[in-house]
Amino acid sequence: MVTIKNALDEGIKLLKEYKAGTESIGFDNYALDANVLLCHILKKDKAYLIAHRDDEIPRDIYNEFLSLIKRRCAGEPVAYIINKKEFWDLTFYVDSRVLIPRPDTEVLVEYIIDNYKDKAVKILDIGTGSGAIAVTLKKHIKNARVFALDVSGEALDVARKNARLCGVEITFFQLDILKEDLPDTYDIIVSNPPYIESRNIPRLIQDVRDFEPEIALDGGEDGLKFYRRIVDVSQTHLKDGGLLAFEVGFNQAEAVLSLMEGFYDKKTLKDLSGISRVVLGKKCPNQGNF
Template sequence: MTSCADPGGSVGAFLCQAGQVLRAAGIEAPRQEARMLLAHVLACREEDLLRDPRAPVATQAGADFTALLRRRVAREPMAHLVGHVGFWTLDLAVSPDTLIPRADSEAIVEAALDGFADGGRVLDLGTGTGALLLAVLAERPGAWGVGVDCVPAAARLAARNAAANGLASRAAFLAADWDSAIAGRFDLVLSNPPYIASAEIPALMPEVARYEPALALDGGADGLDAYRRAIGRLPALLAPGGRAVLELGAGQRAAVESIAAGAGLVAISARTDLGGIDRALVLALRG
């Protein structure tokens, strides 16, 4: 990479050139992402880079950084490049086998914690990285839970995340058909199901459409297939007084409430994400 202002091979030169390359590729926060990538390669903090911009970057580190930069220009998600992402109070490993946890999904955690007594039993359908289940368990030290995912690699990743965050003793993960593999009743059921209509997936941002697993995105022709499956199971999974909290796609609240009503469930509340979109729907058994 050539220099922008600093001598070639320096931290500042790498950051300056990378910022330009990322901006040209349409990345929204090019300077921040350049710092994230270089800090990852150099195993340091971002503020360390700013402290000494003329520090030299070793040849191998520069090559590694350039390789990652090319992948980001191709719109591979940043989380895949650095291997982890922050969610709630947790640091979670990610992989192409799972959706990358997003801040919008923290609305599900907030809704789940509201009124959920410590010591309860939690089920997470389609657990992915384990983000929802582990976030709830981190806030309720007497609770325990089970996460189910149909992708074995996802279940293994979730188990590693539980161990890395000190929650392995209270979380178990199964690779199974998540809407029929579990018997028993739970005080809280969580799910972030696939809810994108099949025809809409190619138009999603490239980081999602190209790199995140189709199984975790594709909700069928109307985006509601997974809700029909999951909600149909809820009467057999919820303990008396139990609640389910489902993530919603934009504009799906009324349709999901209708599906729930047909299964003998009632929507008792909803919570919006930071963008004001109805994101978390809380359901309970009717009567």
């Protein structure tokens, strides 16, 4: 007989054993991972697991749980295993075609919602990936018209799916921002672009390096390639007084601020760890005309 408690104990044990044999795997909350995976299979919440810890589970369910634990031991992120990630107050579908939404990005989204929720604004999300930023902004800024682009057609398929799941209308289009021009002007341009320096990609934890799409991570030689280009196109495609809002990597805030010539009210916002993760600025008049 295998109970819920037995299954969780075995899952935690396997995760700990695997972690002990490697230094590159990016997890250490074994109980959380095991609980999330078992909840996913049983289609129950954590409260159910606690209340029914001595209940027996079918052998096939137990074996399926162990197969998911093995995938986690191999480094695959939990979000990809269960095809789900919470972001802000929404649940997003995710798979290996897109970067997994991070809590850090909520700082960026929160600022825009707090300052524009009652305004009729036209928003462009560059490098939308899963659509987490675009979908969340549209969900909470009712009068916004939201547009979102990505170079990856596969990522756009995921983003469109998330827009449908969350019940919002967004205009998605495929475009290589490094090579192509934007089609219109906007009140807000927002982006969480690739910002890892190319030489650091092999040094990323296994969860990220081996499973998340490199195209969504690699920011070029100095990690600033996309910021330079987006600042440049914003000169002609952001309306006067319009907001340019970036998420940035660790220790990149000052470098990105220095790129934003022709912008005023420039500032940074910190995440819960006290790290500057968001860079903001408004476009000065006469910096370019579309």
